[in-house]
Amino acid sequence: MAALSIPARFAEQLARTPDATAVTEAATGATLTYRELDRRANRLAQHLIGLGAGHEDPVAVLMERSAGLVVAFLAILKAGAVYLPIHESYPADRRQWVVDRAGAKVLVTDAVTRAAGLPSGVPVVDVNDPALDGEPDGEPGVTVHPGQLAYVIHTSGSTGLPKGVAVTQQDVVRLLDDPQWTPERYERLLLLAPYAFDIFVFEVWLPLLHGGRIVVAPPGRLEPTVLRRLIETHGITGLHLTAGLFRVIAEEAPETLRGLREVLTGGDVIAPTAVSRVLEVCDGLVVHATYGATEATVLSTSQPLTAETPIGTTVPLGGPLTGVTIRVLDDRLTPVADDAVGEIWLADGGLARGYLGQPGLTAERFVADPFGAPGSRMYRTGDLARRKAGGVLEFLGRVDSQLKILGFLVEPAEVEATLAGHPGVAQAVVLARELDNGEKQLVGYVVPQGGRLDVAAVRAHTRTRLPDYMVPSAFVELDSLPLTANGKLDRAALPEPDFDQAATSRAPETDLQRTLCGLFASVLEVAEVGIDDSFFELGGQSLQAMRLLNRIRTELGVDVVINALFDAPTVAELAAYVDAQQTAA
Incomplete structure (x- = not known):
């Protein structure tokens, strides 16, 4: 298939299925057909062009997860510009730094996010502004080449500031055209990841370029009970979970994933016991283990696992996607023998253009490929691995001090x-x-x-x-x-x-408080918790919060949304919330 830009590929799909549903918003039930999505995106694209956004100009996006987010991304590319997602959890100073450093021409947002405060010094457009209805809904008439940038995603940087990874449209299309991704398994894909996380690229464009449907999860973090409800209600066929979240669901509530055809997971070490547990509980499911880097267009390897696949003591990274070359080299850039440990270098298909505005760092991480054609490059991942029989890779950790936290490289x-x-x-x-x-x-x-x-x-x-x-x-x-x-x-x-030293508050006074103290201690792996101790000050983070909420549901029969835990993080406060829920029921 000839290389095409993302808007060109979307136009081909639009011609085939104009009246098929392209986007469903789970929170509201609102839907957009391919034709409606195209027209909304065209109106916004015309408006962005009128504000000066053009060839490879960054357009910042800061908004809640919604159908409008999909409209915004498509519109930005139709305008010939580059989308610059700003993580919703970024503090104000970091948001401003990203906008200023990238030189964003426009900021696309929504009413909720706008009310909370936005970066300054850049024109702002509300994706749901009724005034956009007055814009022409025909194609903007912009020629978009496959080699143009699609997006710039920022990751943690060793200099104390984030670095922006710039990826082209042809590399996104290459990723999504890989035969590993069977469109039937992703007929209805759940849009779940933070939109400033690179896997979001897969979640948005795979269904849209292959005639599928995006089901947009409600804003905020999702606990397993809500995820299960979404899968059942909307007939979700495929989704992505970070390795950490996959492990939590596998250990706490594997039945959550019943009904899915395929689950993608990766971003860190994948627990083999988690894979086995999910495949045991969910008939017919394929767990797709993946590996990749933001600097190499999201994913570079894959390994499908089914109930018939022998699961050993580790989950392999699998083999390379089409067009991707994976090398395992020693510190002299010499290929290591099979079963020997080396560093993963990625070459050929998928390599990013580099780091936006940082030529020195780009030259340091994207180096001349001594094994490739003249002018070719390879990317140093910093990941250690060994190549097993059959060519599959086994991940072994990091060369440097970088860490994976909740799926993000830190x-x-x-x-x-x-x-x-x-x-x-x-x-x-x-x-x-x-x-x-x-x-x-x-x-x-x-x-x-x-x-x-x-x-x-x-x-x-x-x-x-x-x-x-x-x-x-x-x-x-x-x-x-x-x-x-x-x-x-x-x-x-x-x-x-020593988190146990933090647990010095009052002892529990009721059976409910005693139960919650025990659940806090179990999830946080501390000896004792008092009723005034905060879950988060004792070291709790979002994955442990999901474990806690699932165990509360199992022990007490009460569904607690994760935002309630943020509002009531101590045992005493959460006990009062749970008591109110039980009384109301």
């Missing part, structure tokens, strides 16, 4: 720089702590500038500068950082955070 140096920016902090080191259940938490080790450390102030400082997933779950105060005999940081000597 540079500890960026978090450390933010902590060190607080006036009360002299030195800071950030590590990941792995729980018994395989989930990871960030821990910040801090040497105060003088006197005692005000942990609450440091946490608040960090939250105003970093997204939630980059804020340490725990802070450990040290008199000094431990050093080796050579004067280097002795990471092995850094102590484990």
Whole structure:
């Protein structure tokens, strides 16, 4: 198939199925056919062009997950521009930095997000503004070439600031045309990921370019009970879950995934026990293990797993997608033998153009390919692996200090720089702590500038500068950082955070409080919890919150939405909420 731009491929699908449903909004039931989606996108594209957005101009997107989000992404590409998603959890300073650094021409938003505050210095368009109905709904007449950029997604950067990965449209089309993705399995795909996360590219464009339907999940985080309801109500056939979320659902409520035809998972180590459990409970399901990098257009390998697939002690990364070359090299860039450990380098199909406005960093990570044609490049992933018999890869960890937290790649140096920016902090080191259940938490080790450390102030400082997933779950105060005999940081000597010391509040007074204290302690892997202890101050994060809510449902028969836990994070507060729910029932 000849290379085409995303708008050109969408136009082909529009011609085939103009009256088929393209988008369903689960929260409202609203739908858009392919024709209606096209017309809404054309109106917005005309308006963006009128505001000066054109060839490869970044257009920022900051809004809730909705059908309008799909309209916005398609419209931006139809205008010949580049969509620049801004993570909804970004603090205000970080949002402003991304908009300013990229030189965004326009910001597309919605009423809810606009009311909460937006970056300044850029024209703002509400995707649902009735005034857009006055724009022409025909094609904007912009020639979009396959080699043009499609989007710029920002990831954590080692310099203390995020870096923008710039990906072309032809590489998105190449990914979605891979024969691994059977359109029937993704006939109705759930749009679930944060839109500033690279897998969102797969969730939006795979169904739209192959005649499927996007079902847009409601805004916010989804607990397993809501996910199960969405799958049943909308007949979802395919979705993506990060490795961490997949593990939580597999261990807590695997029946959630019944009725699906395929589940994609990856972004971190995939637990083989989780795969086995899901395949045991969900008849006919295919679990598609994947591996990739934002710098190589989302996905580079895949491994379909079924009930008939032998599941060993590790889940392999699988083989390369069409057009992708995977090399496992030693530190001299020499291919290693099968079963030997080396670093993964990606070449050929899917490589990003580079980091927006950072030629030095681009040259450092995208290097000349000594095995390829003149002018070809390869990308250093920083991931360790070994190639097994048959060519499949087995992931073994990282070469550098980068971490995967909730599916996001985090540079500890960026978090450390933010902590060190607080006036009360002299030195800071950030590590990941792995729980018994395989989930990871960030821990910040801090040497105060003088006197005692005000942990609450440091946490608040960090939250105003970093997204939630980059804020340490725990802070450990040290008199000094431990050093080796050579004067280097002795990471092995850094102590484990003692969350049990935080549990010093009142003992439970009712049966409900005792039950919740036990559930908090079990999920957080601490010995004891008092009724005034906060779930999040004891190190809890979103995946553990999902475990807690599922266990509350199992033990007490009460569905607690995740936002309620954020509003009532202590046992005492949550007990009052649960009691009110039980009384109302």
